[in-house]
């Protein structure tokens with residue numbers, strides 16, 4: 001697609017997902033000459049790409065929508081407490097239509113490189129198509145989980161059936177009835193798919209490397225009456241999200257794990273297990289995130305709950321993690337996931353025991369067996385958080401490459417700026433307070449802060465902004481300190497920068513990619529920076 005771009009914009013926003021949509025709304029309201037460049041052929045980001053069966057929110061739907069889009073809040077009926085991909089995409093399309101933002105968006109525009117021009121104080125941007133433009137500011141909304149990663153397995157191209165990563169699930173209907181389907185990977189994505197398709201396919205073979213903790217989503221429909229009540233309570237809902245560490249409706253239990261009796265703990269857990277969403281994780285005792293003994297007791301409880309749902313005790317043990325505790329990292333929420341393994345058409349292959357050797361023309365061969373498949377689904381995750389930055393050749397002052405600066409570990413100030421890269425502003429960048437929270441709530445925080453900064457600069461006549469080295473180093477030290485406090489540091493997953501399919505991110509990796517201090521603390525820091533006159537930034 002040939003982009004119809006001008007030579008210069010005050011701001012280019014990269015990505016037309018949840019972040020990019022809000023950012024262009026704010027810039028449009030300011031009267032800025034700005035454009036969104038989106039790689040896909042449509043808007044929606046995560047909800048545009050991830051069309052696999054079972055893809056849905058793990059945030060309560062009514063906490064996910066934009067708090068500012070009041071015209072839509074007043075009319076939109078979320079059909080389920082945890083709404084599915086088609087509805088989520090329709091929601092975002094409705095917002096864009098309602099606020100007339102699509103004329104500011106250019107699709108099929110994948111940014112390939114951008115270089116800071118110190119003489120003119122602009123970013124020179126080149127698309128994959130070769131089209132170029134310039135912008136005073138570049139604001140990224142390129143997603144935390146937008147770069148899918150495929151496993152390195154011999155014979156990937158030799159399979160004669162259909163094979164794809166979940167991120168590239170075909171947009172046309174795919175009839176899986178009578179099909180022999182393989183799912184490789186049991187992260188949140190694999191777990192959603194398995195729960196959804198188990199009774200809709202011929203055979204389902206799940207290739208699991210490390211098992212994951214799971215908890216029931218407890219999703220259900222939202223009636224007309226309930227939706228009217230939710231609409232009336234939106235202010236209160238968003239206010240609650242502003243006050244909780246995860247920016248969800250769930251408030252942690254602060255009674256103290258060790259001050260209540262074991263019976264009282266079990267009473268709470270029994271209640272939470274039947275609650276919707278992340279209650280079981282985030283309404284729990286805060287000690288489960290920091291105290292190994294407390295976490296072990298709760299993990300034992302969760303392991304028992306998992307055992308109760310799987311008929312074959314040996315199989316149940318294979319599904320229970322032993323290398324990390326429950327809730328060290330974001331918990332996959334599921335519907336009928338564990339029950340899938342009670343079905344005669346579903347097989348679990350433990351690839352720790354019998355590793356995959358090769359993809360063949362007819363299926364997957366492990367060291368023990370050749371499995372025959374019609375469809376292979378790779379639910380093998382993403383090059384998270386920094387991956388979307390790494391795939392753009394971003395050159396700052398003195399042509400320093402961002403990818404190179406962040407090779408071993410990212411380094412930012414509040415996840416929004418990085419020294420040496422003036423006028424590059426990242427919504428939900430590495431080390432922002434976003435990843436562990438309800439994404440859109442954090443995204444609004446980031447976009448609002450960036451927009452206030454731009455307004456401040458315009459009023460003061462500044463054309464460039466950059467973080468000081470000291471401010472960046474202090475923030476990185478604080479981010480690292482939060483990792484040291486949290487049990488999260490002991491897990492292997494995208495929160496610690498681990499991905500066995502990305503070079504340099506495999507075994508032994510420890511990357512400080514997210515800020516784990518919680519949403520209110522992050523918001524407070526951002527508010528302080530602004531109210532103290534942005535003293536940690538240097539302007540030109």
Ligand code: NAP
Pocket residue numbers: 056057058059145151152184185186187188189190192207208209210330333351379380381382494500501
């Ligand atoms: P993920 O959590 O990184 O899981 C990837 C899975 O693939 C893991 O089970 C991994 O095993 C496996 N895997 C990777 N390479 C493999 C290989 N070479 N051979 C065998 N197995 C391999 O990715 P994800 O499931 O896409 O989820 C990522 C994040 O997206 C989630 O944490 C969540 O935040 C978000 N998400 C949210 C929702 C929602 O409910 N709204 C749904 C989906 C995703 P190992 O663990 O052994 O590496």
